[in-house]
Amino acid sequence: xxxxxxxxxxxxxxxxxxxxxxxxxxxxxxxxxxxxxxxxxxxxxxxxxxxxxxxxxxxxxxxxxxxxxxxxxxxxxxxxxxxxxxxxxxxxxxxxxxxxxxxxxxxxxxxxxxxxxxxxxxxxxxxxxxxxxxxxxxxxxxxxxxxxxxxxxxxxxxxxxxxxxxxxxxxxxxxxxxxxxxxxxxxxxxxxxxxxxxxxxxxxxxxxxxxxxxxxxxxxxxxxxxxxxxxxxxxxxxxxxxxxxxxxxx
Amino acid sequence: xxxxxxxxxxxxxxxxxxxxxxxxxxxxxxxxxxxxxxxxxxxxxxxxxxxxxxxxxxxxxxxxxxxxxxxxxxxxxxxxxxxxxxxxxxxxxxxxxxxxxxxxxxxxxxxxxxxxxxxxxxxxxxxxxxxxxxxxxxxxxxxxxxxxxxxxxxxxxxxxxxxxxxxxxxxxxxxxxxxxxxxxxxxxxxxxxxxxxxxxxxxxxxxxxxxxxxxxxxxxxxxxxxxxxxxxxxxxxxxxxxxxxxxxxxxxxxxxxxxxxxxxxxxxxxxxxxxxxxxxxx
Numbered sequence: 001x002x003x004x005x006x007x008x009x010x011x012x013x014x015x016x017x018x019x020x021x022x023x024x025x026x027x028x029x030x031x032x033x034x035x036x037x038x039x040x041x042x043x044x045x046x047x048x049x050x051x052x053x054x055x056x057x058x059x060x061x062x063x064x065x066x067x068x069x070x071x072x073x074x075x076x077x078x079x080x081x082x083x084x085x086x087x088x089x090x091x092x093x094x095x096x097x098x099x100x101x102x103x104x105x106x107x108x109x110x111x112x113x114x115x116x117x118x119x120x121x122x123x124x125x126x127x128x129x130x131x132x133x134x135x136x137x138x139x140x141x142x143x144x145x146x147x148x149x150x151x152x153x154x155x156x157x158x159x160x161x162x163x164x165x166x167x168x169x170x171x172x173x174x175x176x177x178x179x180x181x182x183x184x185x186x187x188x189x190x191x192x193x194x195x196x197x198x199x200x201x202x203x204x205x206x207x208x209x210x211x212x213x214x215x216x217x218x219x220x221x222x223x224x225x226x227x228x229x230x231x232x233x234x235x236x237x238x239x240x241x242x243x244x245x246x247x248x249x250x
Numbered sequence: 251x252x253x254x255x256x257x258x259x260x261x262x263x264x265x266x267x268x269x270x271x272x273x274x275x276x277x278x279x280x281x282x283x284x285x286x287x288x289x290x291x292x293x294x295x296x297x298x299x300x301x302x303x304x305x306x307x308x309x310x311x312x313x314x315x316x317x318x319x320x321x322x323x324x325x326x327x328x329x330x331x332x333x334x335x336x337x338x339x340x341x342x343x344x345x346x347x348x349x350x351x352x353x354x355x356x357x358x359x360x361x362x363x364x365x366x367x368x369x370x371x372x373x374x375x376x377x378x379x380x381x382x383x384x385x386x387x388x389x390x391x392x393x394x395x396x397x398x399x400x401x402x403x404x405x406x407x408x409x410x411x412x413x414x415x416x417x418x419x420x421x422x423x424x425x426x427x428x429x430x431x432x433x434x435x436x437x438x439x440x441x442x443x444x445x446x447x448x449x450x451x452x453x454x455x456x457x458x459x460x461x462x463x464x465x466x467x468x469x470x471x472x473x474x475x476x477x478x479x480x481x482x483x484x485x486x487x488x489x490x491x492x493x494x495x496x497x498x499x500x501x502x503x504x505x506x507x508x509x510x511x512x513x514x515x516x517x518x519x520x521x522x523x524x525x526x527x528x529x530x531x532x
Binding site: 028050051052053062063064065066067068070071072077079080081084085088089112117120121122123124125126127128129130131132135136157158159160161164169173174175176 | 285286287310311330331332333334336337338340341344345348349360361362363364367368370371382383384385386387388389390393407408437438439440441443444468470491493497498500503
């Protein structure tokens with residue numbers, strides 16, 4: 001079951017997709033948001049899944065990035081070498097969508113291990129397509145639930161690069177995409193400061209206090225002087241979200 | 251003269267057990283590919299039944315089939331880029347092997363999808379290494395010995411280099427073969443062609459054997475003369491799917507979470523459904 005704050009996260013992420021022509025989608029929350037965007041304001045949005053499906057138009061939420069419906073409804077299905085080499089790598093994709101287990105103040109992401117790499121407390125799935133999505137897409141959105149366990153002062157492993165150790169690092173590392181522009185959590189929205197690249201809380205979801213967000217962050221969180229509030233989900237958004245979820249039930 | 255490792259293949263259609271017996275040896279590097287679609291479960295189960303040991307298993311997305319092979323003690327090493335139960339969560343046998351060395355230690359070599367794919371492409375191309383824009387600034391650069399940086403000889407730009415991957419055996423599942431052992435797959439075709447072409451020996455399991463292949467939209471044909479053996483294994487990709495034959499059993503993927511979480515329950519399940527079910531897919 002989804003909670004109101006999870007719905008808020010999906011709706012906020014879907015809204016952030018306005019204006020994007022195409023989007024490289026991971027499974028889970030990003031896929032929900034991208035499909036919600038297609039079902040509401042952006043019916044022309046081209047969804048690209050790393051399984052090689054370009055222009056997939058699923059009517060229900062897929063469980064995996066390679067569900068049959070993605071291939072059946074796609075404009076083109078290409079091989080895995082092709083999706084990464086010809087489509088993602090050259091910087092053709094407007095927007096990439098990532099999740100992670102940990103994030104730091106420069107929006108670097110860990111989806112590999114909790115604890116030491118050689119003796120992990122928790123082994124996570126690993127990189128998949130994320131590092132190259134983070135490197136190559138023009139814009140990157142991150143969706144992650146916010147807590148002191150996930151918003152940490154130091155990552156246990158840097159799977160995907162946000163802004164590295166700060167200003168100038170992306171250029172130095174040869175990462176050609178723009179880097180994360182929004183981090184959407186179940187509490188609000190953070191954006192990187194254009195000067196310092198450090199994440200700043202810019203919006204909270206309805207009913208969430210700035211204090212709560214601070215307490216759910218593992219570093220002294222910077223807060224914008226004029227913190228906004230995300231608009232509550234509309235009836236249209238909630239109905240579309242319900243339809244996608246209902247149709248996706250096994 | 252240059253000795254190519256890629257000679258003397260026949261694409262002969264043989265029973266699955268016989269093919270695995272002949273092609274897969276203890277200690278081999280074995281790739282089983284299929285990107286969510288056409289995952290070669292039947293072949294993996296046959297490897298488990300035949301008790302192969304000390305394998306280096308290679309796969310972009312070690313999902314349930316590798317969870318089973320690792321949990322049954324087939325593997326001492328894993329080369330991979332994403333190890334999870336898609337849309338569900340963890341692979342508990344994979345985690346238990348890495349976190350607790352059960353049933354034995356599992357050494358890992360970890361990449362990104364793009365990087366491991368570049369290794370396959372270089373292997374299929376007969377090149378010593380592949381290049382890509384990748385890994386820069388990540389911890390993978392530090393922990394994975396098979397990632398290096400290289401200056402472009404023309405511009406000096408830094409790119410990532412990864413060594414070619416040439417498995418001893420490459421195994422994939424496809425929809426069709428004809429009687430000569432030519433193979434066709436369609437839908438999401440992943441990295442399967444590269445796996446067959448990069449491997450010293452190759453096995454393709456198929457849903458059906460037909461008189462003649464008719465090219466499908468988006469179909470990939472792999473000629474018999476680059477395949478070592480073909481085995482007829484209807485349903486051989488279940489619980490993943492084979493476009494045109496059956497759909498993904500999402501319920502099984504969800505149920506696997508509980509089955510695999512507990513060592514004893516896992517072993518019991520494998521005994522009943524794989525070890526004692528020998529021959530089902532032959």
